[in-house]
Amino acid sequence: MSHGNLQRLEAEAIYVLREVVATFSNPVMLYSIGKDSSVLLHLATKAFYPAKPPFPFLHVDTKWKFREMIEFRDRTAREVGFDLLVHVNQDGIDQGIGPFTHGSNVHTHFMKTIALRQALEKYGFDAALAGARRDEEKSRAKERIFSVRNAQHGWDPKDQRPEMWKTYNTRVGPGETMRVFPLSNWTEFDIWQYIRRENIPIVPLYFAARRPVVRRGGVLIMVDDDRMPLQPGDEITERLIRFRTLGCYPLTGAIESDAATVPDILREMLTVRTSERQSRLIDLDEAGAMEKKKREGYF
Amino acid sequence: MSYLQTAPPHDIEAHLTEHDKKSILRFITCGSVDDGKSTLIGRLLYDAKLIFEDQLANLGRIGAGNGREIDLALLFDGLEAEREQRITIDVAYRYFATGKRKFVVADTPGHEEYTRNMATGASTADLAVILIDIRQGILQQTRRHSYIASMLGIRHVVLAVNKIDLVDFRQSVFEEIAVDYMLFAKTLGFASIQPIPISARFGDNVISASKDTPWYTGPALLEYLEAVRLDPPVKERPFRFPVQLAVRPNADFRGYAGQVASGKISVGDPVVVAKSGQRSSVKAIVTFDGSLAVAAEGEAVTIVLTDEVDVSRGNMLVAPASRPFVADQLQAHVIWFGANPMLPGRSYILRTETDSVSATVTALKHQVNINSFAREAAKCLQMNEVGVCNISTQAPIAFDAYKDNRSTGNFILVDRTTNATVGAGMIDFPLRRADNVHWQATDVNKGSRAAAKGQRPRVLWFTGLSGSGKSTIANALDRLLHARGKHTYVLDGDNVRHGLNRDLGFTEADRVENIRRVAEVAKLMADAGLIVLVSLISPFRDERRMARELMEEDEFIEIFVDTPLDECARRDPKGLYEKAFAGKIANFTGVSSPYERPESAELHLETVGHEPVALALRIEQFLDRRKEGNEL
Numbered sequence: 001m002s003h004g005n006l007q008r009l010e011a012e013a014i015y016v017l018r019e020v021v022a023t024f025s026n027p028v029m030l031y032s033i034g035k036d037s038s039v040l041l042h043l044a045t046k047a048f049y050p051a052k053p054p055f056p057f058l059h060v061d062t063k064w065k066f067r068e069m070i071e072f073r074d075r076t077a078r079e080v081g082f083d084l085l086v087h088v089n090q091d092g093i094d095q096g097i098g099p100f101t102h103g104s105n106v107h108t109h110f111m112k113t114i115a116l117r118q119a120l121e122k123y124g125f126d127a128a129l130a131g132a133r134r135d136e137e138k139s140r141a142k143e144r145i146f147s148v149r150n151a152q153h154g155w156d157p158k159d160q161r162p163e164m165w166k167t168y169n170t171r172v173g174p175g176e177t178m179r180v181f182p183l184s185n186w187t188e189f190d191i192w193q194y195i196r197r198e199n200i201p202i203v204p205l206y207f208a209a210r211r212p213v214v215r216r217g218g219v220l221i222m223v224d225d226d227r228m229p230l231q232p233g234d235e236i237t238e239r240l241i242r243f244r245t246l247g248c249y250p251l252t253g254a255i256e257s258d259a260a261t262v263p264d265i266l267r268e269m270l271t272v273r274t275s276e277r278q279s280r281l282i283d284l285d286e287a288g289a290m291e292k293k294k295r296e297g298y299f
Numbered sequence: 300m301s302y303l304q305t306a307p308p309h310d311i312e313a314h315l316t317e318h319d320k321k322s323i324l325r326f327i328t329c330g331s332v333d334d335g336k337s338t339l340i341g342r343l344l345y346d347a348k349l350i351f352e353d354q355l356a357n358l359g360r361i362g363a364g365n366g367r368e369i370d371l372a373l374l375f376d377g378l379e380a381e382r383e384q385r386i387t388i389d390v391a392y393r394y395f396a397t398g399k400r401k402f403v404v405a406d407t408p409g410h411e412e413y414t415r416n417m418a419t420g421a422s423t424a425d426l427a428v429i430l431i432d433i434r435q436g437i438l439q440q441t442r443r444h445s446y447i448a449s450m451l452g453i454r455h456v457v458l459a460v461n462k463i464d465l466v467d468f469r470q471s472v473f474e475e476i477a478v479d480y481m482l483f484a485k486t487l488g489f490a491s492i493q494p495i496p497i498s499a500r501f502g503d504n505v506i507s508a509s510k511d512t513p514w515y516t517g518p519a520l521l522e523y524l525e526a527v528r529l530d531p532p533v534k535e536r537p538f539r540f541p542v543q544l545a546v547r548p549n550a551d552f553r554g555y556a557g558q559v560a561s562g563k564i565s566v567g568d569p570v571v572v573a574k575s576g577q578r579s580s581v582k583a584i585v586t587f588d589g590s591l592a593v594a595a596e597g598e599a600v601t602i603v604l605t606d607e608v609d610v611s612r613g614n615m616l617v618a619p620a621s622r623p624f625v626a627d628q629l630q631a632h633v634i635w636f637g638a639n640p641m642l643p644g645r646s647y648i649l650r651t652e653t654d655s656v657s658a659t660v661t662a663l664k665h666q667v668n669i670n671s672f673a674r675e676a677a678k679c680l681q682m683n684e685v686g687v688c689n690i691s692t693q694a695p696i697a698f699d700a701y702k703d704n705r706s707t708g709n710f711i712l713v714d715r716t717t718n719a720t721v722g723a724g725m726i727d728f729p730l731r732r733a734d735n736v737h738w739q740a741t742d743v744n745k746g747s748r749a750a751a752k753g754q755r756p757r758v759l760w761f762t763g764l765s766g767s768g769k770s771t772i773a774n775a776l777d778r779l780l781h782a783r784g785k786h787t788y789v790l791d792g793d794n795v796r797h798g799l800n801r802d803l804g805f806t807e808a809d810r811v812e813n814i815r816r817v818a819e820v821a822k823l824m825a826d827a828g829l830i831v832l833v834s835l836i837s838p839f840r841d842e843r844r845m846a847r848e849l850m851e852e853d854e855f856i857e858i859f860v861d862t863p864l865d866e867c868a869r870r871d872p873k874g875l876y877e878k879a880f881a882g883k884i885a886n887f888t889g890v891s892s893p894y895e896r897p898e899s900a901e902l903h904l905e906t907v908g909h910e911p912v913a914l915a916l917r918i919e920q921f922l923d924r925r926k927e928g929n930e931l
Contacts, residue, residue, distance in 0.1 A: 138377030
């Protein structure tokens with residue numbers, strides 16, 4: 001059959017979403033507000049049509065997301081009408097943990113990894129869907145679509161279940177949970193093409209605009225609020241920038257770009273020579289950083 | 300994704316349309332350890348300028364101290380353990396495109412230990428690049444991976460004869476290996492085999508022709524991958540729609556969601572529910588983007604039928620003129636992944652794309668020798684071995700032969716205790732035995748036989764260590780029940796080994812079979828209306844569960860006779876522990892073979908400090924509490 005590439009990827013993701021709903025008793029979809037989450041939400045709307053997605057959406061809020069992300073999240077939940085759960089690690093807040101004071105490693109561990117574990121346990125979810133892709137990072141390139149986590153939410157990369165064809169082993173033991181990645185085989189380019197084809201709304205931060213930034217160690221950090229401590233020599237300048245990925249604003253580098261529409265972004269991507277996570281500071285902490293986080297329960 | 304492009308196209312729309320229509324090739328790299336699989340793909344992407352700058356910079360950082368050359372294998376070996384041991388453990392997926400085609404490459408591990416991960420990559424691939432170290436020639440892993448690739452339905456092979464630089468680019472060495480491989484692969488049924496002399500390290504014949512191999516006139520690897528023609532669909536295959544779930548947003552809508560596994564379907568077409576044979580026709584094909592007139596292979600849709608028929612997950616909607624097999628007995632090629640061997644008689648969960656049933660391997664017909672491809676007799680399959688098995692499922696499943704349909708002809712086997720994926724199967728055909736041996740309906744049935752005896756049939760399953768008191772308690776209970784006029788029988792583990800099971804020893808495989816036979820006999824006796832007391836060590840949870848599932852609901856009562864090992868050894872009524880501790884008895888439960896304690900036995904009897912008769916009375920009281928009316 002001569003289906004286009006996007007059609008094939010869409011069908012594969014829908015198949016995975018349906019397998020999760022058919023075989024788990026309490027699944028949840030992780031909603032991180034980024035472009036991949038927007039695509040995943042759109043696919044969930046398609047997979048169960050005319051029914052609504054039969055699971056809630058969970059956002060683990062570190063309280064350091066870009067303000068525009070939170071506005072977009074609340075607007076989308078209102079307009080699409082999905083069941084949105086927001087979880088914050090209150091212990092972390094009480095201890096005053098943040099990326100500027102504690103560094104990206106500690107911040108990510110407490111406010112993302114631990115927070116996610118707390119939320120999964122609080123609601124007793126047995127499967128968590130998320131939009132991670134194999135082309136993002138090389139330890140992700142190794143992970144299964146259905147990835148078992150032990151009772152401590154840890155990933156054991158040396159003992160993954162074989163995953164043959166699309167006959168997924170969806171069984172988990174007591175305490176174990178499943179992480180499921182329907183977009184495993186999508187590339188960044190596929191995501192943008194699909195956003196264009198389906199007219200999927202995304203956070204405006206992906207589009208170029210003049211925004212206030214400071215340069216920190218070669219990375220452009222946007223000054224999103226007044227919590228950003230300025231050091232001597234820091235100079236806030238207005239630059240024409242956009243973001244390839246979105247996370248906590250102090251940990252996400254911008255790129256200089258004039259791509260203001262989705263076709264502009266696609267055109268830009270055809271000549272870009274760096275990977276999308278290049279500007280994600282948390283991936284660069286140390287060699288094997290992503291794998292280490294995943295073993296601790298991060299996505 | 301990496302994408303080769305120097306200047307942005309003028310017409311982005313036209314460019315994207317063309318890009319979306321490019322054909323896709325899924326391939327794996329496989330072969331033995333250190334043949335250079337990861338390096339080859341790294342080289343291919345590097346030379347084709349498909350690696351991002353920051354990823355290259357990262358390589359330098361991790362590989363520092365290894366000389367000035369970039370270690371291209373590190374692009375794929377994404378796990379810490381892989382970088383430390385400098386091997387590939389699990390399959391890595393990588394996506395790239397050239398002007399001609401899109402590619403998904405799965406870089407798979409060479410170690411025998413990680414064969415399951417190689418099979419994972421191969422199960423969704425169209426082509427295999429099999430690497431050979433030219434100094435080593437064809438190794439066992441070359442043969443194993445070739446066999447697995449062929450068994451999983453890969454039709455095209457590139458024989459990448461690597462490290463040609465280390466033999467001074469000599470044509471004769473290359474040709475000798477190519478000829479050897481052609482000869483050995485003759486029986487594997489590949490549609491094409493393309494040998495290419497390469498150097499992954501230096502890039503010879505990887506993306507373009509090498510000046511050092513003027514004698515080689517064939518394509519470079521990338522040229523070949525861009526051009527290789529996959530098998531065109533021979534003819535329209537019959538419609539198969541495995542149902543994933545029923546969609547029922549309200550009382551007015553009932554649809555069946557799934558992905559078309561083969562063929563196509565139009566609104567108005569007749570369909571049959573595979574397992575029941577019920578007929579209906581397609582009223583609508585629903586998607587979020589609007590209703591469709593036709594749905595074809597690969598499309599994820601929701602089908603609404605004109606009639607209210609019984610369809611649920613695990614069933615299939617199919618073409619009436621060409622139906623799948625529906626059977627509970629089948630033959631399949633099985634590749635084993637589990638650390639514990641596959642044992643005939645043991646119960647596993649068999650999972651097809653959407654169905655899940657209890658299943659037992661009834662016979663291991665033969666094992667395939669990975670070196671000679673010869674069929675050899677075997678009692679069990681060890682990890683990474685391949686065999687041909689007869690499989691019996693607890694309920695009929697709908698399927699096709701794997702050679703006809705990779706989607707509806709595959710299954711995995713799942714361990715019931717650990718939930719690990721322990722095997723994968725490719726179905727050959729249904730076994731007719733099930734079709735021709737029908738149940739003979741008898742006029743006098745289980746109910747009437749039990750009623751005549753004034754009792755409810757039961758299977759009381761006593762499990763515990765040797766010397767724990769199972770037989771003693773069973774005997775005491777038997778006397779109590781007999782005195783009340785009940786019809787009983789004691790099936791004792793030792794006694795059946797003198798007759799029915801005298802051909803069985805004490806290996807794990809034989810113990811499983813021992814229990815299966817006793818359970819089947821107990822089932823027949825319960826069918827005859829008897830209360831059956833089974834006294835059997837039955838050390839494994841899986842087999843006790845298998846016995847439980849053979850019986851009717853509430854008929855099976857598991858009684859754990861719990862006596863500590865020290866106490867059993869002290870009693871040692873048959874002098875067996877003394878021999879076992881002296882190493883004179885192999886596989887003795889509790890000493891040299893494990894006993895898996897019951898987790899949910901109906902009765903848990905601790906024997907220390909209690910008389911056997913008192914414990915028998917407790918069981919009798921338990922049965923009385925469970926009785927219905929005045930029956931026991």
